[in-house]
Amino acid sequence: MPVAADHTEVSAAIRTDLGAIFVSLELSRSTWLVTSLSPGGKEKMSKHSVRGGDMAGLLERFAQLREKAKAKIGRDFPIVAIQEAGLDGFWIHRALERNSIESHVVDPASIATSRRHRRAKTDKIDGETLVRTLLAHKRGEPRVCSMVRAPTPEEEDRRRVCRERKILVAERTEHSNRIKGLLFAQGIGDYDPLRRNRREHLEELRTGDGRPLTKFLKAQICRELDRLEVLLDQIKIVDAERDTLLAVEKEGLLPSDPSAAMLLGIRGVGPEFAAVLWSEGLFRHFDNRRQVAAYAGLAPSPWQSGSTDRERGVSKAGNPRLRTVMVQLSWLWLRHQPKSALTLWFEERVKRSGGRGRKSAIVALARKLLVALWKYVTVGVVIDGAILKAA
Known part of the structure; x- marks a missing residue:
């Protein structure tokens, strides 16, 4: 049986009749x-x-x-x-x-x-x-x-605020966990580096066998606290920039569409969620809800061939930042919007499966919620049963 050969040099069999x-x-x-x-x-x-x-x-x-x-x-x-x-x-x-x-x-x-x-x-x-x-x-x-x-240079620059904040928060977690790990090895498990009295509390610590912290261990932890405090200050600066941008859009002082500020009017959606949702996806133009779900990587990926027909979950081929924040927002949506149609749909689906499949159901809720938010910011369709914040 002949084996097809790889054609590393492909001839131009296709005529370029497009005049270019x-x-x-x-x-x-x-x-x-x-x-x-x-x-x-x-x-x-x-x-x-x-x-x-x-x-x-x-x-x-x-x-x-x-x-x-x-x-x-x-x-x-x-x-x-x-x-x-x-x-x-x-x-x-x-x-x-x-x-x-x-x-x-x-x-x-x-x-x-x-x-x-x-x-x-x-x-x-x-x-x-x-x-x-x-x-x-x-x-x-x-x-x-x-x-x-x-994206335009302005759109690309706008989303740097949320992306930088995510990086800073991850670095803050790394330094905090490192400090906790150093102290846990000495039998100390109740120290929180993010508290305001972290310096004073550090002087009062005693190891599990009753000794004060050794000289070089305390010096290392103090240097970690120095880096941690720099990160905390930078996070405050980034948060202020984000809140200022949302406030300007809410007042209509920018020529851009103030749809990011519209998201703040929904209970359960805070400044960070609103900024990420808008800068990572909802500022774009979509023709239909399928494009919205596909851009976030929340579209289904079926596997069908002959009699085989199964679902392999979401594609995860879109924007990972938008997909992550939508899953997080979906869990919060169940808490802050208990009477909305989406929450009732989620509870009914989990109930039919006997309480199983909550994780797969929350991903489906994230897809539905993203489409609903897209309709809200583009044509003003309020989510059925959703509670808006008081003016």
Whole structure:
């Protein structure tokens, strides 16, 4: 039985009848691999390397591609570029658009790949795959890939507040746990580094066998407290920036949509939840509720083949920050909104399963709640049975 061979060099069997030069960018810190397919060119794609970060060199390469295509065909062609979303962010995409180049950013996980156990993977192969994906996308083939909508610099900058706070809180937990671990090894388990009297309480501590803290142990804990207090001050500063931004939007002093402030009117939604929900997802435009759930990674992922039909849980392919905060908010929703339709639906579902499956049910509630909040901030549909805060 013949074995299909891997075609590492893919010929341009697809005609580029869209009147453009299609270019893919494989980005790394050291080099940028430029793979191009031009009208009237050879049967295979051309490749050229540019030093990483050299935007002038990249634009010069694009100009050379245009000159070669014009010399062969006799007219100018626009350039359509594609790159994967990654560590480089969106600055390259914005720079290309400022130079009148059509640019696309694709979600790399949405591109179909070979399912062979040992498939070949190189920058050369990935560059050709990106060009073919771009061609199919421009031809209008459905579901060939998922293009990323690049946020504006203002939108990208706004969500830094919530992301920085999450990092600071994680570092605060690390220092707090380290201090507790040092003291627990000495038989002390009732010390809380986050209390205001942490310094005074430290002087009063005695080990499990009745000794005062040793010299170097106390010095280490004091240095940990110094770093912890710096973090606490920075968290207060970030919280103040977040609250100020929400207050300005609530008063309508910004030209942007004040939908983030609308979330604060719902009982159980505080400043942090409102800021994260808006900056991580609800500020975007969605055509339907399926897109909302898919963006948060809360869409179902069925496995159906012949007589086999089972559900594998949520896809987890979207924004992890938005998905995490929605699961947290769902648990709080049960406490603060006990009479809402969503809470009653959750209780009925858990009751039918005999009290089991609360975790899977809370994920389903998170999906429903996110869609309900999206409808609330976009068209003003109040969640059925939800209690709003007093003005």
